[in-house]
Amino acid sequence: MTDATQQDAPRDTIYNRLGGAEGVQRLVDRFYALMDELPEAWDIRQMHPDLPRANESLFKFLSGWFGGPPLFEQERGHPRLRARHFPFRIGPRERDQWMLCMRGALDEQVPDQALRAAIHGAFQDMATHIINTETPKPPPPPVIDNELDVIDELCQPAKLNIIELGCGAARVARDLLDRYPEARMTCLEVDAIQHEKNLASPRERLEFVAAGAQAIPFPDAGFDLALMLKSLHHVPMPLMAQALAEVARVLRPGGMLYVSEPMYEGAFNDIIKLYNDEGEVRAAAQAALDAALEAGLFTEVISGRFDAPRGYRDFAEFEARMMRPSFADHRIDDAKLAEVRAAFEPHLKDDGAKFLQPMLVRQFRRAGGEEVKS
Ligand code: HEM
Numbered sequence: 001m002t003d004a005t006q007q008d009a010p011r012d013t014i015y016n017r018l019g020g021a022e023g024v025q026r027l028v029d030r031f032y033a034l035m036d037e038l039p040e041a042w043d044i045r046q047m048h049p050d051l052p053r054a055n056e057s058l059f060k061f062l063s064g065w066f067g068g069p070p071l072f073e074q075e076r077g078h079p080r081l082r083a084r085h086f087p088f089r090i091g092p093r094e095r096d097q098w099m100l101c102m103r104g105a106l107d108e109q110v111p112d113q114a115l116r117a118a119i120h121g122a123f124q125d126m127a128t129h130i131i132n133t134e135t136p137k138p139p140p141p142p143v144i145d146n147e148l149d150v151i152d153e154l155c156q157p158a159k160l161n162i163i164e165l166g167c168g169a170a171r172v173a174r175d176l177l178d179r180y181p182e183a184r185m186t187c188l189e190v191d192a193i194q195h196e197k198n199l200a201s202p203r204e205r206l207e208f209v210a211a212g213a214q215a216i217p218f219p220d221a222g223f224d225l226a227l228m229l230k231s232l233h234h235v236p237m238p239l240m241a242q243a244l245a246e247v248a249r250v251l252r253p254g255g256m257l258y259v260s261e262p263m264y265e266g267a268f269n270d271i272i273k274l275y276n277d278e279g280e281v282r283a284a285a286q287a288a289l290d291a292a293l294e295a296g297l298f299t300e301v302i303s304g305r306f307d308a309p310r311g312y313r314d315f316a317e318f319e320a321r322m323m324r325p326s327f328a329d330h331r332i333d334d335a336k337l338a339e340v341r342a343a344f345e346p347h348l349k350d351d352g353a354k355f356l357q358p359m360l361v362r363q364f365r366r367a368g369g370e371e372v373k374s
Pocket residue numbers: 044047048049050051053054057058061081084085088090094095096098123126127128130131
């Protein structure tokens with residue numbers, strides 16, 4: 001614990017200069033007497049229903065804080081004063097009331113002006129530090145289980161010609177076409193097995209192409225909107241910049257790029273990274289986006305985050321879907337499988353394991369044109 005004066009020599013501690021335990025006790029007694037008496041301190045008086053208990057605690061704390069015996073710490077451990085005040089709503093008004101009482105007590109009990117000023121300053125700093133109403137936690141990001149709702153709100157894709165890079169099973173693409181009978185989609189996928197599966201379920205207004213984002217087999221400026229849904233970090237790192245340049249090329253001026261990427265945080269990520277640590281590639285994906293902005297290919301329209309719910313009936317389902325995808329071999333041996341299972345199982349409840357995966361969305365506009373109107 002840091003004492004209030006930063007003075008180490010025992011004779012010069014505030015504790016000694018106040019007259020030891022008796023002096024500290026007098027200060028504390030006057031402080032609570034004023035809190036009890038002063039109408040201006042009414043709000044904080046209500047917070048202290050048991051003044052003798054508060055008196056005892058503050059005395060013990062100040063004993064150590066002023067450089068005397070650390071009575072509070074000995075009994076209760078580290079004071080963690082800010083945390084101990086969390087149950088109370090303390091704003092500038094409460095702080096000022098508290099300081100009004102302390103100022104009065106100091107004026108009465110500490111004739112030495114320099115000492116009084118030093119103690120007052122230390123209390124003022126601590127009381128300000130204890131304020132807990134001014135940094136409200138930001139509201140949690142929205143939980144969104146259908147990303148199409150986000151795409152819908154940001155990109156208004158109803159009548160657009162859309163290209164998706166790295167479509168996987170094209171679930172979002174199919175939903176999008178169901179929802180918007182006038183939209184068209186071209187879906188690129190590099191994984192040959194997945195591409196074959198996609199071809200096996202054709203549908204109207206949906207074209208599947210076996211290609212990577214780094215070499216898009218389409219002419220310039222043909223699309224209104226490009227989607228990269230959790231796919232940019234799968235592009236080999238040295239090719240990410242090229243992929244974004246390709247996306248810019250095939251978008252018409254003013255066209256939109258919508259990129260969503262899982263964030264490298266949270267309980268779900270903690271499990272995945274045991275067998276597939278994507279920290280580096282996900283950071284590289286964001287850096288490539290920043291570089292594309294810097295290069296003037298795009299301007300950023302908006303960025304934001306949401307939480308995507310992920311659910312698995314049991315570990316077998318998680319293993320099949322997440323650990324053994326067709327597009328990657330994560331080289332899972334028995335030891336790794338056991339390690340991942342041990343991390344997964346604590347999340348398993350009666351209705352399966354449920355996670356929220358934090359997602360970052362960035363929406364870019366292709367430089368050099370007007371906004372696309374749907
Ligand atoms: C900023 C205005 C402050 C308010 C409104 C405030 C309010 C409170 C309240 C309501 C309690 C609980 C009392 C009880 O349990 O009966 C408390 C406890 C305490 N306060 Fe404050 N306080 C303030 C500032 C300070 C400052 C500046 C210090 C020390 C320099 C301090 C030291 C303590 C201590 C040591 C306790 C006892 C904690 C415990 O028993 O766990 N408080 N305070």
